[in-house]
Amino acid sequence: xxxxxxxxxxxxxxxxxxxxxxxxxxxxxxxxxxxxxxxxxxxxxxxxxxxxxxxxxxxxxxxxxxxxxxxxxxxxxxxxxxxxxxxxxxxxxxxxxxxxxxxxxxxxxxxxxxxxxxxxxxxxxxxxxxxxxxxxxxxxxxxxxxxxxxxxxxxxxxxxxxxxxxxxxxxxxxxxxxxxxxxxxxxxxxxxxxxxxxxxxxxxxxxxxxxxxxxxxx
Amino acid sequence: xxxxxxxxxxxxxxxxxxxxxxxxxxxxxxxxxxxxxxxxxxxxxxxxxxxxxxxxxxxxxxxxxxxxxxxxxxxxxxxxxxxxxxxxxxxxxxxxxxxxxxxxxxxxxxxxxxxxxxxxxxxxxxxxxxxxxxxxxxxxxxxxxxxxxxxxxxxxxxxxxxxxxxxxxxxxxxxxxxxxxxxxxxxxxxxxxxxxxx
Numbered sequence: 001x002x003x004x005x006x007x008x009x010x011x012x013x014x015x016x017x018x019x020x021x022x023x024x025x026x027x028x029x030x031x032x033x034x035x036x037x038x039x040x041x042x043x044x045x046x047x048x049x050x051x052x053x054x055x056x057x058x059x060x061x062x063x064x065x066x067x068x069x070x071x072x073x074x075x076x077x078x079x080x081x082x083x084x085x086x087x088x089x090x091x092x093x094x095x096x097x098x099x100x101x102x103x104x105x106x107x108x109x110x111x112x113x114x115x116x117x118x119x120x121x122x123x124x125x126x127x128x129x130x131x132x133x134x135x136x137x138x139x140x141x142x143x144x145x146x147x148x149x150x151x152x153x154x155x156x157x158x159x160x161x162x163x164x165x166x167x168x169x170x171x172x173x174x175x176x177x178x179x180x181x182x183x184x185x186x187x188x189x190x191x192x193x194x195x196x197x198x199x200x201x202x203x204x205x206x207x208x209x210x211x212x213x214x215x216x217x218x
Numbered sequence: 219x220x221x222x223x224x225x226x227x228x229x230x231x232x233x234x235x236x237x238x239x240x241x242x243x244x245x246x247x248x249x250x251x252x253x254x255x256x257x258x259x260x261x262x263x264x265x266x267x268x269x270x271x272x273x274x275x276x277x278x279x280x281x282x283x284x285x286x287x288x289x290x291x292x293x294x295x296x297x298x299x300x301x302x303x304x305x306x307x308x309x310x311x312x313x314x315x316x317x318x319x320x321x322x323x324x325x326x327x328x329x330x331x332x333x334x335x336x337x338x339x340x341x342x343x344x345x346x347x348x349x350x351x352x353x354x355x356x357x358x359x360x361x362x363x364x365x366x367x368x369x370x371x372x373x374x375x376x377x378x379x380x381x382x383x384x385x386x387x388x389x390x391x392x393x394x395x396x397x398x399x400x401x402x403x404x405x406x407x408x409x410x411x412x413x414x415x416x
Contacts, residue, residue: 013371046347047347050351059258061254065254067279068286
């Protein structure tokens with residue numbers, strides 16, 4: 001590599017300030033007596049200036065951050081709901097035998113709980129068919145829930161009447177919610193068309209009263 | 219030997235490392251600071267790479283979501299910015315690939331040169347240079363973006379693009395040579411030097 005070629009390679013790192021000391025010293029010495037390489041360095045600086053120029057379009061990072069944070073929160077909530085759905089309900093968890101033996105009243109409490117569960121079970125047996133949706137923590141697969149759900153967060157100032165209006169417009173109903181973080185789980189209102197569609201989520205997102213809407217896991 | 223950081227780059231990296239350590243503990247405010255700082259930087263190269271503001275936004279959020287999830291995995295072997303730019307670059311390539319469209323099409327080098335008159339203002343010259351850049355293949359263009367737009371060293375660009383240092387040098391050489399061919403006014407009087415004889 002002749003000295004002009006070496007100078008050309010090094011000047012790219014000189015214009016971006018990342019040349020090491022020894023190479024920088026050599027290049028400066030070369031440039032001091034080489035007019036063509038000095039001209040090339042000037043051209044290289046023009047290229048750098050053009051590339052480093054700030055874009056004319058302004059982004060709104062805070063709004064984008066809010067969207068990402070809602071996504072993170074939504075995922076966290078979904079994960080925590082899924083975890084709690086997997087765990088056995090505390091009321092049904094049998095007390096360890098040794099503990100039950102040491103605390104006689106616990107046996108009585110467990111027996112009473114069992115009686116209540118049997119009674120509730122009997123009542124449920126007599127109830128009309130289950131509603132055509134399920135919550136995210138249900139393990140059973142209802143026929144109308146194969147269509148998925150939408151997770152949504154409404155703006156803080158939105159009133160109940162607004163929520164009703166938004167949901168009617170999108171053809172959705174609330175399945176559960178709001179959660180502690182304000183997340184609603186929504187499903188299609190029409191039992192004959194139970195599948196959530198991207199259009200439903202898009203309609204929610206288009207409404208300024210909705211901060212977040214994503215098709216989510218059931 | 220890796221090129222040293224400038225004082226400003228060292229200060230910024232020190233601050234980034236402190237923020238990232240807090241992000242690893244789930245600190246939302248630290249994440250917001252990282253996000254705001256990097257949003258603008260990533261937006262610049264991603265909009266040039268994708269030519270779509272909405273796609274750039276999508277990639278930024280995907281990349282910074284990875285930063286949130288994997289902050290604890292950062293081992294400090296590179297600058298934080300090198301790590302984040304690498305994540306964003308790879309996400310961008312994956313997104314572009316999954317959408318089935320190529321980001322750039324290299325123009326044949328024997329196409330009509332873009333001649334910028336010497337008396338053009340700096341802004342117009344910049345526009346001509348940007349037009350010339352758009353004719354470069356993606357990898358060559360990105361090497362120039364990372365070097366001139368963000369001040370990354372050769373070694374850092376190799377880390378971002380996940381390729382050998384010599385590949386970066388080769389891409390840089392070809393990018394600059396092609397740019398001078400596309401924009402003859404950039405060649406200056408270099409044609410008379412040994413550079414032109416290579």
